[in-house]
Amino acid sequence: MNYLNKENIEHIAVGASVLASGGGGDPHIGKLMALNALKQYGSITLLSVDELEPDALIVSTGTIGATMVSFEKLANGEESVTACRLIEKYLNRKISAIYPIEIGGINSLWPLVTAARLGVPLVDVDAMGRAFPEYHMTTLSLGTVSASPLAIVDAKLNISLIQTQDNHITEKLARSLCAEMGGTAFLAAYPISPNDAKKSGILGTLSFAQQIGETIERARNTKANIVQTLAALLRGFVLFHGKITKVDQRTVGGFTRGVVYFAGTDKDNGKTFEIFFQNEYLLARSAERTLCTTPDLITLLDEETGTPILTERLRYGIRVVVLGIPANEKWRTARGIEVAGPGYFNYGIDYIPLEERVTSSTRA
Amino acid sequence: MNYLNKENIEHIAVGASVLASGGGGDPHIGKLMALNALKQYGSITLLSVDELEPDALIVSTGTIGATMVSFEKLANGEESVTACRLIEKYLNRKISAIYPIEIGGINSLWPLVTAARLGVPLVDVDAMGRAFPEYHMTTLSLGTVSASPLAIVDAKLNISLIQTQDNHITEKLARSLCAEMGGTAFLAAYPISPNDAKKSGILGTLSFAQQIGETIERARNTKANIVQTLAALLRGFVLFHGKITKVDQRTVGGFTRGVVYFAGTDKDNGKTFEIFFQNEYLLARSAERTLCTTPDLITLLDEETGTPILTERLRYGIRVVVLGIPANEKWRTARGIEVAGPGYFNYGIDYIPLEERVTSSTRA
Numbered sequence: 252m253n254y255l256n257k258e259n260i261e262h263i264a265v266g267a268s269v270l271a272s273g274g275g276g277d278p279h280i281g282k283l284m285a286l287n288a289l290k291q292y293g294s295i296t297l298l299s300v301d302e303l304e305p306d307a308l309i310v311s312t313g314t315i316g317a318t319m320v321s322f323e324k325l326a327n328g329e330e331s332v333t334a335c336r337l338i339e340k341y342l343n344r345k346i347s348a349i350y351p352i353e354i355g356g357i358n359s360l361w362p363l364v365t366a367a368r369l370g371v372p373l374v375d376v377d378a379m380g381r382a383f384p385e386y387h388m389t390t391l392s393l394g395t396v397s398a399s400p401l402a403i404v405d406a407k408l409n410i411s412l413i414q415t416q417d418n419h420i421t422e423k424l425a426r427s428l429c430a431e432m433g434g435t436a437f438l439a440a441y442p443i444s445p446n447d448a449k450k451s452g453i454l455g456t457l458s459f460a461q462q463i464g465e466t467i468e469r470a471r472n473t474k475a476n477i478v479q480t481l482a483a484l485l486r487g488f489v490l491f492h493g494k495i496t497k498v499d500q501r502t503v504g505g506f507t508r509g510v511v512y513f514a515g516t517d518k519d520n521g522k523t524f525e526i527f528f529q530n531e532y533l534l535a536r537s538a539e540r541t542l543c544t545t546p547d548l549i550t551l552l553d554e555e556t557g558t559p560i561l562t563e564r565l566r567y568g569i570r571v572v573v574l575g576i577p578a579n580e581k582w583r584t585a586r587g588i589e590v591a592g593p594g595y596f597n598y599g600i601d602y603i604p605l606e607e608r609v610t611s612s613t614r615a
Numbered sequence: 616m617n618y619l620n621k622e623n624i625e626h627i628a629v630g631a632s633v634l635a636s637g638g639g640g641d642p643h644i645g646k647l648m649a650l651n652a653l654k655q656y657g658s659i660t661l662l663s664v665d666e667l668e669p670d671a672l673i674v675s676t677g678t679i680g681a682t683m684v685s686f687e688k689l690a691n692g693e694e695s696v697t698a699c700r701l702i703e704k705y706l707n708r709k710i711s712a713i714y715p716i717e718i719g720g721i722n723s724l725w726p727l728v729t730a731a732r733l734g735v736p737l738v739d740v741d742a743m744g745r746a747f748p749e750y751h752m753t754t755l756s757l758g759t760v761s762a763s764p765l766a767i768v769d770a771k772l773n774i775s776l777i778q779t780q781d782n783h784i785t786e787k788l789a790r791s792l793c794a795e796m797g798g799t800a801f802l803a804a805y806p807i808s809p810n811d812a813k814k815s816g817i818l819g820t821l822s823f824a825q826q827i828g829e830t831i832e833r834a835r836n837t838k839a840n841i842v843q844t845l846a847a848l849l850r851g852f853v854l855f856h857g858k859i860t861k862v863d864q865r866t867v868g869g870f871t872r873g874v875v876y877f878a879g880t881d882k883d884n885g886k887t888f889e890i891f892f893q894n895e896y897l898l899a900r901s902a903e904r905t906l907c908t909t910p911d912l913i914t915l916l917d918e919e920t921g922t923p924i925l926t927e928r929l930r931y932g933i934r935v936v937v938l939g940i941p942a943n944e945k946w947r948t949a950r951g952i953e954v955a956g957p958g959y960f961n962y963g964i965d966y967i968p969l970e971e972r973v974t975s976s977t978r979a
Binding site: 340341407408409410411412413414415416417420423424426427428430431432 | 704705771772773774775776777778779780781784787788790791792794795796
């Protein structure tokens with residue numbers, strides 16, 4: 252059992268944005284809210300799954316909607332609690348603990364607020380091990396865990412509960428509600444047991460995010476190479492160095508979609524790159540070849556500070572280093588690639604593991 | 616208390632389509648399902664509001680979606696029961712009786728099926744006194760009764776519950792779910808007390824629909840003039856005689872919208888008319904003047920048989936008599952016209968009561 256302190260929360264915020272593949276929403280607001288909740292409620296507890304009773308009901312929370320919108324529209328703090336209460340009412344059971352639906356930005360931090368407000372611990376697991384644009388894209392789905400009942404609540408406390416037999420349908424219904432609710436909302440979903448979490452969740456991701464945040468801070472303090480340190484910790488690869496030359500993006504069907512264009516810098520001078528995104532970075536390529544695709548992670552780091560650049564923070568002129576990071580093995584199955592691979596997003600290419608792409612590139 | 620028999624159900628089906636202003640969905644499927652439910656469950660009871668206990672929970676049911684779609688997509692019969700059970704679970708109260716959300720076609724008949732399956736009576740009240748395309752357009756809304764909790768269920772038994780403080784938001788959320796559910800679904804909504812029904816509902820509309828059906832049958836049998844008989848019963852006006860020359864319609868945002876064009880027949884020979892509709896007929900006009908607008912009713916009757924022609928049955932060449940029927944007085948208030956008058960549908964004209972339009976037309 253861990254009591255999260257101010258520093259832990261700061262580190263989780265940074266680390267979760269590294270693991271977010273560009274999505275999950277701006278962590279800053281989430282961090283402020285989590286720090287505020289810590290002050291107000293005294294403590295936020297992080298448990299490992301093993302510390303829970305076998306019959307515990309654990310529920311994921313997060314925001315849903317285009318991250319550009321959620322960045323501009325502040326939450327009143329009551330939404331996710333209301334969503335959890337609705338799940339409790341529907342299941343007629345008390346929630347024992349909360350977990351983040353994904354690792355990434357605001358969606359790793361809001362669950363801290365929700366847990367504090369509900370007076371329950373946070374569990375060290377999430378449903379993706381990264382962030383993804385749609386909420387049927389979870390390793391829980393791959394393990395046939397139901398996303399529903401799912402509760403969705405907007406800033407005006409309009410609420411809805413969805414129950415289906417198909418997580419993709421649940422996602423589509425929640426997405427259509429979210430669009431009607433003004434483009435962003437809070438949800439509680441995937442009510443599971445500790446055993447479900449162990450079997451089909453991604454364990455230890457909150458503490459891993461914390462470790463990443465700590466590693467970055469230490470590297471900064473010791474003037475070590477942040478990018479190399481992170482690549483080693485994450486078993487990742489530097490895909491390219493570049494400067495943003497153009498960002499094309501728009502909000503479509505509740506998502507922020509677009510392409511960001513880069514001119515190579517440093518040893519990539521003279522080359523061009525582009526990254527396709529839909530809330531998250533999903534495909535990175537140079538003029539010659541594809542470098543990395545979903546479900547593997549694509550992480551943009553500010554070249555100077557090592558700060559992760561999320562899709563909503565893309566701006567002309569920013570100099571970045573782009574990391575490719577291998578996805579959790581659960582995503583690298585046939586079913587995982589079907590649910591969240593490049594084919595799902597209509598990129599017209601097959602999934603090839605990052606390591607193979609990088610190695611063949613090196614060989615070439 | 617009335618036990619509805621086969622003839623009563625046939626008469627309600629006909630009468631409800633007269634009051635539907637063209638909407639409410641095809642009554643034929645609803646009638647077959649109601650007759651089948653009568654056979655299977657033995658009896659369907661119709662109560663007046665006064666026969667209920669003061670603390671009774673009564674809930675409206677109906678279909679939602681484009682009527683063209685609902686006509687093609689058969690229900691499996693379990694949806695509306697599931698929707699009612701969800702309301703009961705959410706409110707933690709048993710439903711005492713069921714009422715139709717609107718008077719019109721399938722939406723006046725499905726509640727009979729639901730009541731029979733739930734083993735509860737039907738109440739002789741509805742929320743509109745006619746049919747309207749959107750479900751915040753109820754006299755209950757005018758009386759500040761909440762539409763929520765609203766439960767919506769599709770043919771695959773995907774379910775959702777909505778709770779808001781604003782009936783228009785509830786309608787929009789339900790509509791977006793309906794679109795995602797394939798264009799048509801069942802709902803249970805407006806849980807009310809008998810006192811709410813008396814204060815803000817339209818009382819006696821099911822028995823009135825039955826009376827209209829009986830009147831048409833009697834007129835047919837006695838070779839009386841059906842149109843004149845109906846006009847007298849409904850305090851209505853014959854707006855024109857015509858033959859359909861063109862139907863422009865499409866499904867937009869979950870509604871069937873369009874315009875139907877007529878060439879005048881009989882004493883209207885040589886004139887042209889058009890009726891704008893969105894699930895329901897909303898505005899009738901000749902080349903010179905507006906003849907009738909929502910919330911007043913526009914009813915098309917087959918010239919030969921007196922059968923009401925719903926929007927989904929519009930076909931080239933059909934000869935009709937068009938009746939204008941004054942709306943219930945609850946709709947003719949400033950708030951009623953704001954919610955369901957021609958301004959809401961962007962027709963760019965003010966509401967003028969049907970009687971005034973007809974009288975000024977006669978004077979001209």
